[in-house]
Amino acid sequence: QIRGERGVGCKFSMETFNTVRRFTAFTPIKYGPNPKRPGSKSFDRYAKYMKARTVGESLKLGTKIADLCWELQRGDYQLPKRTKAVRITSLTPKDVQKINSLLASIQGPRGLGMSMDAEGAAEALAQEEAWMKKKIELVRQTAKELRVKLEDETRGDLEEDGVHETADTRNCRLVAHELAQRILRDKAKKGLKVTEEDVTRVLRLWGFAMNSGRVNVLPGGRKWVYSDTLGAVLSRCSGYGITPPTCRYKAVPRLLNQWIQDNRPAGLDEDVVCTSININANYGARIHRDANNNGPSAIRAFGEYTGGELYYWSKDDKKTDLETFSLKSAQKHNIKKKTLIFDGNLAHAVAGFKGERISVVWFSIRNCKKLKAADAAYLKRECGFNWPTERGVAAMRRLCGSSR
Secondary structure: OOOOOOOOOOOOOHHHHHHHHOOOOOOEOEEOOOOOOOOOHHHHHHHHHOOOOEHHHHHHOOOOHHHHHHHHHHOOEEOOOOOHHHHOOOOOHHHHHHHHHHHHOOOOOOOOOEOOOOOOHHHHHHHHHHHHHHHHHHHHHHHHHHOOOOOOOOOOOEEEOOEEEOHHHHHHHHHHHHHHHHHHHHHHHHOOOOOHHHHHHHHHHOOOOEEOOOOOOOOOOEOOEEEEEEEEEEEOOOEEEEOHHHHHOOHHHHHHHHHHHHOOOOOOOOOOOOOEEEEEEOOOOOOEOOOOEOOEEEEEEEOOEEEOOEEEOOOOOOOOOHHHOOHHHOEEEOOOOOOEEEEOOOOEEEOOEEEOOEEEEEEOEOOHHHOOHHHHHHHHHHHOOOOOOHHHHHHHHOOOOOOO
8 A cells, every 4th residue: 555644664754864864883872672573574683783882883783774763763772971981892993984974874854855954944845745645645546546556565665677666656657657548548539639637637646756867957955856757868877778667657658749749839830859758846947958958849837836937048059157147038938828849958947936836848869860779669659759850850949949
């Protein structure tokens, strides 16, 4: 059964994380009686590390950061005052360095996109938790209606078909995929177009990855953002290929591609061409230029929100320092009401907003001909990508400088 509320199980409070991350290898610790179920693996592990006199010794004897958090909240150990005696330890200097680095690397509760010390961190986490709780409840209800079997609760991440994701993320994606399939079948049967409402329903279910790789778009103070790419991608490690979630949840990119073709942007005399789709939730990208992007792209935002317009510098020379740009020189587009064709290689940013905002960008990677023919054929056949042609790209490029 999907988690009904975040902050339970392996999730801990800000206060707990803040306490544990301030531990050092020499922080005194005193464990109480073994509270685990006799015969269980956790009972045997606790029996080993309960003898520790310091946090460092405890970690060396088998405890984990999650154990320190869980057992602190339960009161399974105490933190005596520091004494010189704790310096008499079995830890080597290398052990101490490794343990202190591990403790210092603690990021905080899942869902917290900024430092725990940042101003407004607690409020930001509360907002994210409320959004995720609402999403998970929607997923549960929709799964019941569609008769989708959900993953059981799990403490570990899941790995299958090359897709690394949490149970919550997988369940959200499974339900989004199933709903997308049904919408597509129903529309095809009735000869109807995919609507904005159809897309919004699916996107609200989608399970987003916490992406820390988009350094150029991260708003000030953010460590990661909710962002996924479906379709073709150029990876630093594996070169040109297809992102794993694309194949596992192929009905989602197919639905998005069908929508953009059924609802061609105003002024465009050809269908939108693209190799990839980027979907983003609840963050306002700072001013940036897209990399590994052929340029001409389409963007639309969905959800219930206010603000969130796209600032676009159509006269950008691609060389000027972005820090010198002024909002006064940018075009401001309401992409909630109208799909915009723009050049992703030119400077753009997102205005502040309130509410749930999910943006979708249809774009083409550079040198897409380097993608394996079999992969390109799959994306066109199974996911509905309208592959770039000179004519299609030219049609989109003609609108990139428009101030519509």
